[in-house]
Amino acid sequence: MDAPESSSLEDRVETWPVESSEDLYRDDWVLALRADRVRRPGDPGGHGFRRLVLEHPGAVIVLAVDDDGQVVLLRQYRHPAGRQFVELPAGLCDVPGEDTEVTARRELREEVALEAAEWTHLGSFHSSPGISEEVMHFYLAQGLTDVDRGDFTPENEEAEMEVFRAPFEDLVKAVLDGRVADAPVALAALLVVGRALDDRGPVSE
Numbered sequence: 001m002d003a004p005e006s007s008s009l010e011d012r013v014e015t016w017p018v019e020s021s022e023d024l025y026r027d028d029w030v031l032a033l034r035a036d037r038v039r040r041p042g043d044p045g046g047h048g049f050r051r052l053v054l055e056h057p058g059a060v061i062v063l064a065v066d067d068d069g070q071v072v073l074l075r076q077y078r079h080p081a082g083r084q085f086v087e088l089p090a091g092l093c094d095v096p097g098e099d100t101e102v103t104a105r106r107e108l109r110e111e112v113a114l115e116a117a118e119w120t121h122l123g124s125f126h127s128s129p130g131i132s133e134e135v136m137h138f139y140l141a142q143g144l145t146d147v148d149r150g151d152f153t154p155e156n157e158e159a160e161m162e163v164f165r166a167p168f169e170d171l172v173k174a175v176l177d178g179r180v181a182d183a184p185v186a187l188a189a190l191l192v193v194g195r196a197l198d199d200r201g202p203v204s205e
Helices: 100-112 156-160 168-176 183-200
Strands: 018-026 032-038 049-055 059-064 070-078 083-087 090-092 114-126 135-146 162-167
Touching: 059 070, 059 100, 059 114, 059 183, 070 100, 070 156, 070 168, 083 183, 090 100, 100 114, 100 135, 114 183, 135 183, 162 168, 168 183
Parallel strands: 059 135
Antiparallel strands: 018 032, 032 049, 059 090, 070 083, 070 162, 114 135
16 A cells, blocks of 8 residues: 555644634633534535634643753642642743743743753644644753742642652653643653654664
């Protein structure tokens, strides 16, 4: 069987016609839920179908690794899941027009009182495209130094947040055996593993 052309293995930007849109919820923060009636391009005479859309500004996730190969981690309570998750420093892209690396630098400083000399963009990914427009932007931060948090004061869940470090290899093992189930943590860790494999050449070699 012939291998597919490389152009077939990629997402395509496409927007189907929206016949109507209704706000179900909208607050003065950054989130909204709306109901769209969407029509297939190949069904011009149809009445469309209803889809819920969660408007979301996007987020940054920072995999901060120190000179000893330790990853900076958080343990934070998440009420919807009823669980204390092991997480990475992260935050919403809630400043319009702000570069995502600038957002990532601010979140690293505010959440764990660190700054990094080296920043690598690992990729940007849609978290749940079936319902949300959120895009998660992943960064690798290295060359860490301690800084002041500035005016940031943790509140609510963040007031109980635990900051700790663990070897990167241990984090990958914890993801693979299910002890760490936060999707951004898993994706960030596996992205770094993938980059390391790419640097060594094809896995089959």
